[in-house]
Amino acid sequence: MQVDDAVTAHLGQDVEVRPYEEFLSYLEDLVGTGLVKKDQPVLLGDKTSLAVVHALGEENVVTVPSPVAAMAAMKAITNSTEIEGFRQYHIRDGAALARYFAWLEEQLHNGVVLDESQRSDKLEELRSELDLFRGLSFTTIFSTGPNAAIIHYSPDPQNCAIIKKDQVLMSQTCCQYFDGTTDVTGTWHFGTPSEEEKRALTRVLQGHIAIDTAVFPTETTGYAIDSWARRYLWKDGLDYRHGTGHGVGHFLNVHEGPQGIGTRIAYNSSGLKAGMTMSNEPGYYADGKWGIRIESVVVVREIETPNNFGKFGYLRSFERVTMCPIQTSLINLSPLTLEEKKWLNEYHAEVESKVGPLLEGKDACALAWLKIKCDTACLIPLGRGSLARRVEQVVFVSIYVQECYCRYGHLYCRVFARQSPPWFLIAVKSRHQCASVPTGHAGLTD
Structure with a gap:
């Protein structure tokens, strides 16, 4: 809830906060107690809900171009x-x-x-x-x-x-x-x-x-x-x-x-x-x-x-x-x-x-x-093919490990590998774990 105790205290005694569900009945009460009447009408913007007009009574409202549009434009x-x-x-x-x-x-x-x-x-x-x-x-x-x-x-x-x-x-x-x-x-x-x-x-x-x-x-x-x-x-x-x-x-x-x-x-x-x-x-x-x-x-x-x-x-x-x-x-x-x-x-x-x-x-x-x-390995071009295919099909000149981390109980390593320039990033999984690799991730068993 955005109107918490701190907000209520800040507003002070001159501002009364009521449940949203009571809005229309509250307007009807204003008419019933005489606070709203024909010679003391309520100004309503031209985009106000018709339910509000009915709650107040058409004879008790005056419709004017809504100032809300101008305020909304500034707030935007x-x-x-x-x-x-x-x-x-x-x-x-x-x-x-x-x-x-x-x-x-x-x-x-x-x-x-x-x-x-x-x-x-x-x-x-x-x-x-x-x-x-x-x-x-x-x-x-x-x-x-x-x-x-x-x-x-x-x-x-x-x-x-x-x-x-x-x-x-x-x-x-x-x-x-x-x-x-x-x-x-x-x-x-x-x-x-x-x-x-x-x-x-x-x-x-x-x-x-x-x-x-x-x-x-x-x-x-x-x-x-x-x-x-x-x-x-x-x-x-x-x-x-x-x-x-x-x-x-x-x-x-x-x-x-x-x-x-x-x-x-x-x-x-x-x-x-x-x-x-x-x-x-x-x-x-x-x-x-x-x-x-x-x-x-x-x-x-x-x-x-x-x-x-x-x-x-x-x-x-x-x-x-x-x-x-x-x-x-x-x-x-x-x-x-x-x-x-x-x-x-x-x-x-x-x-x-x-x-x-x-x-x-x-x-x-x-x-x-x-x-x-x-990781974006699968999106980086690699000569005639790409890393969208399985990495096992690519022969590398050299690779070296950048960092390793664990996930799903398996060990994964980020490495740089090079077949021909440029260097690109892949993920390598330990051969001692099962063959599955998280969906969408290139895998290489060493």
Whole structure:
């Protein structure tokens, strides 16, 4: 709850806090006691809910152009302190996500039966240990298999699905910290994903990258750039039935306006400006089968361009602040350009460098999980082939060990190996352990 005892004390005696459920009945009481009447009307903005008008009585209200739009436009542009808050709490939240998914993957590896509701509770428990945590911004959505195809699915603790390693898992988790609000969605698979699933996620990823790296004039609308996220899905005859992005508040509403990216005409009425914070969340949902979404919180920022036509000023679509790996075993490499692979490599390097230090000396399993998920060997070209094939097929001139770490009871080593320039990074597993390697990771038995 955001209005705690400290907030109530700060507001003082002149501010009365009541449960949200009592709002309409409270308005009706104002009319019944004569505090609101025809010659003492209430001014309502033109976007006020009709339920409020009915509660007060149409004869007791005067509708005027809403001042909320102007206030919302000002609130939408965050200041430097708020932006720094967005950066810092997402790093902390990234540590909780790494701890959670490391725990989840290990539980499944050990054959533990978990349902969608149990997964939600565990993540909230881990987040509650973090500094400045204030609770969820809305109910966590963990959905597996066909449930993931339901865009706004929410698990019923009494009747929810059991997670299966051979099904897609989608997680949308949002919470409140005193220095900001999160909204992050990831897609996972703990078995062997189908080619159809991999192709769809790759197209979603390309759209996500297109929005993240876009450059456009100041005041360009989210309506105008929405198709940049969808065009890769369109190539395969696919699409999604929700917006590409919405405004995100700073310790406020997880869905805010007026900024947003989508096909709604409302998104054509407010141009994007530096300092706005919003989500970037293309997806795809195969009805009755599975669903995919990649969502990050981003900050609109200015960028220097070689020219400044029309003196509009130009914006680099976004600074990404969410710190959660994207599962590379769900990616089909062939459609990705070199620039898209570079983007993914750089993002994972950033996640590991910022989140890793929060796990060192505190959670070795989560740190190892993060290192594995942020390794990018499978995305680096290697002559005629690539490390997407099994490493055993490659003959190396020389290798040397960089570091070793344990995961799932096995020993893994990061090494540099060289067939011909340049050097590239792989992971090597001890020959004394079983032959399995975590999904999406190149393996070499020595």
